[in-house]
Amino acid sequence: MSDVLDERAAEAAGRVDRLLGRLGDLADPEARSLAEDLVRAVSDLYGAGLARVVQLTARSAGLPGDHPACGCLEALTEDELVGGLLALHDLHPSDLRARVERAVAGVVDGRDGSDATVLEVDGSRGRVRVRLLVAATALTGPDQVERRLRRALASAAPELEEVVVERPPVPTPVRLLARR
Known part of the structure; x- marks a missing residue:
């Protein structure tokens, strides 16, 4: 991954951490609950998209489903950012x-x-x-x-x-x- 992408990912991760910290400080429990539900829904959406990427990557290699033997999938899992996201969404082989x-x-x-x-x-x-x-x-x-x-x-x-x-x-x- 390029240094620019690494830097952008690190900045995004830091921003997520800061925003989640502020979310916990919200006084209004309904607003906090709504915001937490929104974060979960967005995360679920990205997880579904990532699952599709894994499936399509394996399929393009001629393998069934999300077969871990796919070289492309193996390369994805070795990337620090992508591998972590695959693990987070229970997609890591x-x-x-x-x-x-x-x-x-x-x-x-x-x-x-x-x-x-x-x-x-x-x-x-x-x-x-x-x-x-x-x-x-x-x-x-x-x-x-x-x-x-x-x-x-x-x-x-x-x-x-x-x-x-x-x-x-x-x-x-x-x-x-x-x-x-």
């Missing part, structure tokens, strides 16, 4: 665990000695638990890696309500003094 593990592997690849392990994926509770080990030799610190991990999980699995990242305590360096 990969299950929650696969999406979580792919997101974790994309952030922590082990090349710098860091590691992450998916400990729990509970779709019914919308919860995931990950153990994150960031090597002292890593170019980025544990806080930055954790932020990247949380962003990747939010994109790959927007249905998650709770992301628990366990990080073992950083050992305190011990300085040995030589005897004189």
